[in-house]
Every structure is written in C-alpha cells, then in structure tokens.
Amino acid sequence: MDEFPDFDRSWLPYIYLYGVGGIFFLGGMLLVFKSGACDWARASHRRWAKVLIFGYFWYAAIHGVLIYSALNI
C-alpha cells in the first residue's frame, strides 16, 4: 500500500533547505551590499541583485511545486 509521507518526510526537508540555505543566501546578500561589491548606482549590479533574488524563489517554487504534486496529484 502506498504510505502517505509524514511531515518529517515531506515538508521538513524543504523548510530546512530554504531556512538554513536562506540564512547563507541572505548573509551573502548582506555582505555584498555592506562591502560595496554590489554598487546600487550601477544598472548592471541592480539587475544582478534582482536575478539573485529571483533565483532563490525560483528554486523554492520548483521544490514546492514538486512536493505539492507528489502529495496531492
């Protein structure tokens, strides 16, 4: 019989991945701004900052959709 996975098996890894991974990501973003490596006055840097944020949510969405699909479809 196909057992329904519990929270530990389904959403806990996702929360850990984007929670702890998110801490690394956010720390990196803060560091690039604090260090001046990302110069907000430059159009290309603004574009890349947005790409970086997009990437985080892109992967969060992919994993979220896959988990939801596995559990519900």
Add this chain to the structure above:
Amino acid sequence: MLSLLMQHVAQSGSDAAAAAAADAGSSPIFWFIVLGYFAVVLGFGSYFARFNKSTSDFFFGGRRFSWWLITMSIVATGVGSHSFLKYSGKSFEHGFSGSMAYMNDWFFMPLFIFGWLPIIYYMKVRSIPEYFERRFNAKVRALATGVLLMYMLGYVGIGLLTMAKTLGPILGDSWSLMEIIWVVAVVAGVYITFGGQTAVIFTDLLQGFILLFAGILLFVLGLNWFGGFDAFWNTLPTEFKLPLSNFNDDPGFNFVGIFWQDAVAGSIGFLFMNQGLVMRFLACRSVDHGRKAAAFNILFALPISAIAVSCAGWIGYGMMTQDPTLVSPDTDPDTVFVIVTRILTTKAGFGFFVAAVTAALMSTVDTLINAISAVFVNDVYEPISKLRGIQHDDKHHLKVAMIASAGATVIGVGAAWSFSLFDNLYEAHGFFHSTFTPPLVACIFMGIFWRRFNTKGAMATFLAGTVMIILGRLLPHELIGPIAHGVPSIDPETGEALSTPFKYIGALYNLMACFGSGIVVTLLTAKDNKDLEGLTMFSLTAARRMFKGSEPNDRVGFPQTVTYELDTSLPIGAIRMDREAMNHLAAEQGDLAYVCDKRKWLGGLRSAHAHFDGVHSSGETVLLSQDIYDNGHFLPGKLLVVEKEF
C-alpha cells in the same frame, strides 16, 4: 571490478537485458557510432590547436568567449561519466530525491557573482594557489598547490575508472580494465595536449549537447514505454516522487547530511575551488559574461541535467513495478543505467548512449587535465624557475604546458589503477573528496570575505583542519555524533554499528574543523601587514582600476559594427576609431575595448581585447594593431563589432 559488475548484472534477474548489452557491443553499427564520436572529438581538438599561440590561449582560451559557450562547457564539465551511473542508481533506490544534489547550488551565488568572480578576473589570478600567495604567502601557496594537484589527479583517476566500468560489460572479457582506461585516456590526452582550453571549450560544447540530448531522449523513450507521462507518474509511489529525501532516518541517504555535504561544502567547492571552472570563467570575454554563464547554468541547465542523469533510475523503478522480470527488484543500482538504456534503444541507439557517457567522462577529464597543467606551470614550474634565477618566455611555457597535459593523463591512469584496488569506488571517492576539499574551501572563503583572516590562520586551516578531519574519521561518534542532527550510526535493518558512519553529515564537522581552526588562530594572532587591495570583496573598485590601469568609464555606450584595416604603426594592443564612433561607444582614450567578428554564433572564437588609442578620420572602420589582428584570428572581408568594456 569488471567481473564483479558482470556478476551483479547477471544476478540482478535481468539476464536478458544484460545479455543484450553485451550483444550490442558486438554490433558493427554500435562501433561505428562510438568510434565515429571519438574521431569527431579528436578532429575538433586538432582543429583548435591553431588558436593556441600563448599560455593565455592554452589555459584561458584568450579570454574571449561568450557566456552561452561557457555555459555548455560547464554543463559538460559538471556531468561526469560517474554522474549517469551514480544518479541513476540513487534515483532507482530513492526516487526523485536521488538527484537533489543538482538543485541546491544557488545559496552561495551572491558571494560568487559579486565576490570571487570579479576578484579572479580583475586581478588576473591564473590559479587558485596563485591567489593564496597574493593573499597570504608562498608557503600557503605551496600547501594549496599540493592539495589541489592531488585532488585533481585523483579525480582524473576516478573518471577513467568509472568509464572503464561502464564500457566493461559491453566489451566483454576481450578487453581488460586497464586497456579500456588507456584508450580513453590517450584520446582525451591527445586533444587536450594539442588543443588546450579552446579545444576543451568547443569539444565540451559538442559533448554538453550530446549529454543533455541523450538524457532527455532516454526520458522521452521511457515515458513512451509507459504510454505517456500520466501512466509513468501513476506507477510511482508517493514517497518516490518527493524531490527531497527523508530528513535523517536513513544513514545511507539522508537530506540533512546531503545538505551539508553538497548544498554547502559541494556548492562552495564547485563555485570557488574548482580550478577547471575558474579557468572556464576566466575564458569568458568579461565578468558579466561569466556571471551570465554561472547563473544560466544553475537556474536552467542543472535542472535539465538532473533529469538527464537520473531518469534511467526513475524509468527502471517504474519498469520494475510493472514487470519484475524485465528489471528485477534485486538489480544493482550501479547497473540500472546500462540496463534501462539497452531495453529502450536499438543497438545503434545504445551506441549513441555509450558515446554520451564517454562524452560525459571526456568533458570532465579534459577540464581536469587542462587545469592540472595550468597549476603545474603556474604554481610549480614557474616558481621553481624563479628561485633558480631562470626566466622563460611564453613559448617555452606553452611547451611545458603541453608536456604537463600529457604527463597528467599518464598519472591519471596510474591513479585509476590504484583506485581499482578499493572494494567500493564511491567510498574511496567520498573519502578523498571530503578530506582534501574542506581546507581549500574554508581558506578561499575566509580569504575573500574576511579581511582580518591572516596567514597563520590560513596555515592552521590546512594543517590543523586536516588533522581534525582525520580525527573525525577515527572518532566519529565522539566528534561527529553530537552535531549529526539525529542521523543514526547504526544500520536500521541489522542494528549493527556502521563501519563508516555519518557519511554525509561528516561534511558539517569537516567544515567546522577547518573554519574553526582558521578563525581561532586568526583571532589569537597578529594581523598581516599586507596590501589586500583587489584581493577581497571589500576592494573590487580598486581591482577594476588595477585591471584597466586607470579609472573605469561606466558611461553606457552602444556597440559599433565596422569594417577593419590593419595599421602596423599602432602600438601593441591598440585600436583606433573615428570620433563619431567613439561618441556612440561613450569611449575615451585608454578605455578597454572588445573587438569581435559580427557572427555571434562563433561565440567569440574570433575576437580580441584591446584599448582605444586616438581617433582617425577614415569613416566607419576600425584600425587594428598587428597583435590585435593576429590574436583575433579575424578573416578578410568580415565585419567586426567593437564594444567599450570600461
């Protein structure tokens, strides 16, 4: 190893599939495709030898290539022959989560995009050990050189051995393991030795497309076998379809351990300490193109690669649930890629897939061999020559680089032989990977992002960090157990203690040991008295200024399409345009320029970097100095596009 693999395949209950795989190896069309592939790759490599005029060309492709070319090269480099076997095997056992290591590389991209990439590009760092000397001192460079060379040579050995294991069942008993390894090594070694980085990039382009096409085609063929995606999806149990594995239940495959080993240590290693990848980014025409290559690779190419390398496992599992006589529940996971491929394809198609796996190996090994050669010339040969007071010109270094490439290939064969003596290849690989990489990773990271991190701290990271890693292997329960996030150290089925517990979560301990050693020693010792301008992410403006030699010009301009003429009176590296073009470009005297053949599909193969020197009044044409004309490999009568860099 070969007979062991054959035995596993025989015992898997899929004797018909295994026999068919061996049968394919005796088919002429199979060999036509496989040998045809080798011939094309060798031809590519030989053609691109003409583009190697200097070590800059040999190692960095002349710093000229477009982002899309580099992206495909990174895809091909990242997918090794072991990838198809390993990820199909893991996916057969654990489902979609078997490929989760392909989908967790974004977290450190801010630090790569705005930190490491601009530093290595603008500071013209040719190798990772060179960065260590500039950041710390020659002793740290020597340590890094030793560790990096051992790591890369070992990786060449593993790639060659995995390839031999894949080809072995097909070739049967007539070929020994070492014979297969030598053939593959010689083919790869020849085109790298003569073709250099340019050959690597273009053969990787070909191989990258072959890999992805083969993997996706296999997936489509598999879905067709089931009768469509819905039928495939409904065959699979719920847990199989989850993209992330169990949190910590299974000591053999758990999410939390793989997070620290791969999403953290592996991602940092991939982006920051992979010499081959560093050289690939340095082959880009600009920092921005390097950023595009990295971003596109991780956002789009990696998820596609995950499907390509893992789908055989998913398909095999589905086949097993529908027909256990076709794919047995006892199938050795390492064999599932070969078995599923043979079930789904004709003999010719099987030849294509074997060529794809060969492409996967060669595209990884070529990068490693080129990188080993770069580290040898830059970090061993040149420093020793300087100590002896000998100065060599670039032509001499180019010859040494080619000899080093050939030498690295031979040593890699030796490494493959020594790995073949281990019972379990992946445990040997895991051990040497997790021992060598954390000190390098920690040093690079702290070097870039922490100005206070000093030379004594770097030495401690290597030396004390390595000692603590070894202690962790000897006392896993005492040292790793407390931070293992509940991952068990006993086999859940037998209740016995595991011989190598904490296989994945041990990476967290290794990182803590290395970072901890470096941080503690740095804080307890005096600051370095060193100019760090351009070597940390706190001084990238200075790095750009040093790269150009004057203040950057970031005014936005527009590329100009022009004809060209040779002007031998121009100084080295110079181009000259008319005043109107300079205004459109928003360029000034001394600004950096990129001159490229208008045909974008060349990917920058015919291009060169220059600087603007004066203006002429000869209309819509660019005057090129002799060296720019030579380095650009421009063809007569072709239009060029001139862009201002900064």
